[in-house]
Amino acid sequence: MKKAIFYHAGCPVCVSAEQQVVESIDKDRYDIEIVHLGEDTGRGRINEAEQAGIESVPAILLDGAAFHINFGASMADVKGDA
Amino acid sequence: MKKAIFYHAGCPVCVSAEQQVVESIDKDRYDIEIVHLGEDTGRGRINEAEQAGIESVPAILLDGAAFHINFGASMADVKGDA
Numbered sequence: 001m002k003k004a005i006f007y008h009a010g011c012p013v014c015v016s017a018e019q020q021v022v023e024s025i026d027k028d029r030y031d032i033e034i035v036h037l038g039e040d041t042g043r044g045r046i047n048e049a050e051q052a053g054i055e056s057v058p059a060i061l062l063d064g065a066a067f068h069i070n071f072g073a074s075m076a077d078v079k080g081d082a
Numbered sequence: 083m084k085k086a087i088f089y090h091a092g093c094p095v096c097v098s099a100e101q102q103v104v105e106s107i108d109k110d111r112y113d114i115e116i117v118h119l120g121e122d123t124g125r126g127r128i129n130e131a132e133q134a135g136i137e138s139v140p141a142i143l144l145d146g147a148a149f150h151i152n153f154g155a156s157m158a159d160v161k162g163d164a
Contacts, residue, residue: 024084024086063106067102
């Protein structure tokens with residue numbers, strides 16, 4: 001199984017994108033994880049996302065490759081230090 | 083079957099995104115069409131894309147909803163009138 005990780009921050013644009021993008025992915029070939037970075041108080045998942053090349057949310061990591069969807073909140077906004 | 087249309091302009095970022103994003107979609111539930119807007123000299127597909135809410139490429143239209151991937155070329159660049 002390949003890994004797909006969908007990162008979002010709970011905003012309406014993220015939730016809408018999550019539902020439609022995740023719905024389209026082939027669950028027979030991809031193990032899908034959904035990560036709400038706005039609830040990542042320990043920042044472990046934020047750090048992981050940044051290291052994977054995620055610069056804004058919503059975004060999806062497909063087999064290690066980062067794809068930013070539309071433009072939602074910057075990583076600085078998610079951290080609250082923008 | 084739902085319809086997924088991937089719009090690109092032939093640039094390297096588009097081609098890379100196309101291969102990985104299209105690969106992840108469930109072909110049992112989505113009929114996938116790939117449209118190269120850079121070769122759309124009649125502009126019919128460009129007009130169709132814009133009416134669907136596509137503002138930049140690469141982008142994917144999932145069941146009528148536009149999702150812009152990363153940021154590649156603006157629609158103005160594709161048309162050559164930027």
